[in-house]
Amino acid sequence: MFELAEIGHKIDKTLYKKEVPVLREALLDAQYELKEHSEFAVIILINGVDGAGKGETVNLLNEWMDPRLISTCAFAAPSNEEREKPHMWRYWRALAPKGKIGVLFGSWYTDPILNRVTGKLKSTKLDRQIDDIVHFEKMLAHEGVLLLKFWFHLSKDKQKKRLQQLEKDPNTRWRVTRQDWKNFKKYDKFARVSEHVLRETSTADAPWIVVEGEDANYRSLTVGKLLLKEILNRLEAQPEPIEASDAAPLLPPIDDLQLLDTLQLEQEYSKEDYKEELEQLQGRLNLLSRHPKFKEHSVVAVFEGNDAAGKGGSIRRITAALDARQFTIIPVAAPTEDERVQPYLWRFWQHIPRKGRITIFDRSWYGRVLVERVEGFCKEADWMRAYSEINDFEEQLAVQGAIIVKFWLAISKDEQLKRFKEREAIGFKRFKITEEDWRNREKWDDYVCAVGDMVERTSTDIAPWTLVEANNKYYARIKILKTLCEAIEKVLG
């Protein structure tokens, strides 16, 4: 994989001086056009061997182009907060919005490779991380991100020479750290591991571009020209008509029996039983939230359901048992401007709880396969891929110790009508009922179908769905609290 990057590529000074001004002008032009249309983001990964010109390239890009339209992120050791969130959290935070270029100095590749080289990561675990990366980059591609992955390479001899050279010059000495020499000793292993990772992650969506790092002119011009070409290609390309998904279309069950039809929505449960059990369960939940082992975990609770099914009331019965410093409720509505220029899951990543904390999502990322599917707010291909993207997302949360519970609160169509009318009649509930609620109700059958597919495709061992028969509010709240307590107990042991 690195053979072509060890053959001594070189661009002489005259040619370089001739080409650069033209390239810069074209790059600036491309940048403004990118900004003007704001239809996609460009993300550039800068990885490779120490001393191969990574830092210089990052600086050069900022010098050649309009740095106001570039966001550069360099990743040092993770902070406390970053360590308490899933591995990918800090990369999600650093994604450039549509219309901009994000330069990532170091990336989601750095830790897996270095950890494997130093033996902190077993090879089977590395392969799993590679899988995660491939999924992640596929998602970026689907979201329209133009991802350019540069790997700067130097042969072993050349690396040694380069580090010595940098050290000799007082102006560049600071660039060479003790860690660089330590890494150099592991050159062969580093090359072997990198090659494996690069091979496994060179996909059609995002191939690696290996650049020989020795000659600065060659290196810079290669990166600049490639970047220009890719941006222009994308700007000129007609938006691809990915209306249809690769997967077979979802068919409603041929006997018309839907998952939600199987629920016994009406449940007997008296107010007296409720009061007693509620208090017990809230006490149990409170103790669990203060369990010493709870500090090693977090809770992500998702609430979805028919309009007026009682999500808010159920959430309040949970939070009443908790210390207000420990939980956050995220009500999910239409995305804001800042959110619309990012990949779909981006806004949910912003709210991932730290360890010891509880985040309750009142509606969630499942909007993609519910309202957005039913209302046609996104293309079929988009909501079809959402199932696996969501599963990946939840797996990352679980790996980091999150306890995930997901509730679908189901009421009957009659019960909903009753509650809508009630809400319209009662003063302090009038804000709870909107035009939109009435409109959604007209699409009842579509939702029934969407919920069935959603549960089938995203109810997993690590993040199971709980269907809640919610015509009787008391019954529903108790079932939810009990499920939550049991999920936490299962993990705390």
Place this chain on the structure above:
Amino acid sequence: MFELAEIGHKIDKTLYKKEVPVLREALLDAQYELKEHSEFAVIILINGVDGAGKGETVNLLNEWMDPRLISTCAFAAPSNEEREKPHMWRYWRALAPKGKIGVLFGSWYTDPILNRVTGKLKSTKLDRQIDDIVHFEKMLAHEGVLLLKFWFHLSKDKQKKRLQQLEKDPNTRWRVTRQDWKNFKKYDKFARVSEHVLRETSTADAPWIVVEGEDANYRSLTVGKLLLKEILNRLEAQPEPIEASDAAPLLPPIDDLQLLDTLQLEQEYSKEDYKEELEQLQGRLNLLSRHPKFKEHSVVAVFEGNDAAGKGGSIRRITAALDARQFTIIPVAAPTEDERVQPYLWRFWQHIPRKGRITIFDRSWYGRVLVERVEGFCKEADWMRAYSEINDFEEQLAVQGAIIVKFWLAISKDEQLKRFKEREAIGFKRFKITEEDWRNREKWDDYVCAVGDMVERTSTDIAPWTLVEANNKYYARIKILKTLCEAIEKVLG
């Protein structure tokens, strides 16, 4: 100040049980109305004596109301990142947006009071912090925030009894920490300092509400009723007609001589001299940015100026000298949705550099007293108060070690016309010129006047304005780089 909160207030159980359901319903109703109109934010500070029911009140508010419309923030010891930013940074981050209620458990009062009690803060410094707080709260009031400051009080005897009581019950034992007992030993000093702080910060905009903390029923009902009353008052109030400012209106100089008229915009400077000096200055800046002492500081560089005055080009000459990992450029345009529901300066607080970093603002918070003033996007009272709010803001940055440089790039009206036409003609510059630029040009004289006022009112010792004669780009870039280097050198010594 605490006398009324030591007389044994009490609400009996029957009355409490009767009043609470009515209150809760009304609070929910008020919450939804607040959300519906989204015209102001409510911020509730919970402070006071340990064991006086602060935590319980925070929980109660979340239980009584719709917790989805409440954001609760508890402040523990500051994180690494927080310690590298101005003291108020974390409170700015925690402000609730319009339409929501923010509950702050602990607040900007906690550290000043505790640090004074433990002797870490001298009384003169405390008084300065009190001044800062008064200014900050005045700003919140002007921005329409409804600020409710609750102080929960217990007499010394009562506090002792209460802590013992909490410790006896296994369910509440966790609430009492060793620190609480340590604090108790300093009760008298704590009371003295608190009283002083409360007195000095009980302003017409945001008076303190002292609540006796012993009886939970009294405490809860007092807070709930007050909160309800204040929200309803505000919801019912007609928006105040603060069209005019308290201050005298700004008059243009009676002899018509404006500050910008005094500049010699045309400067002789050859390309050869420029090339040589540019390289020297960039080298000097690069060394400064890697100076060991630089790690204790940060740089905030503000660029304002006429359209087409060369801000972008000047910024690029600075960043070319820097490591791309060290700087961020923040281009400032119209605020986004998320930004519009916060106080004006909020979005700039988001981008304050950590120590060792450089943030360059391409346009800035001065938009308030420039474009917003000239275009009438905000009321006179708003831009008039902006001068002192900005001075407060910059002072906080400086206190934290920021080196602040502010540039106004001035070109003549003829030069601007030349550049506009050039931009329209040249392909890769065509995105740089918009309809708006032409419109702004029509208000040239208004801007001249606004710039004069701005410089007069915000050019301070710690954050001086530098007026840059920019008809000759070379001259302008060199002046900017030199000013920046000198500002850093002055601080690094």
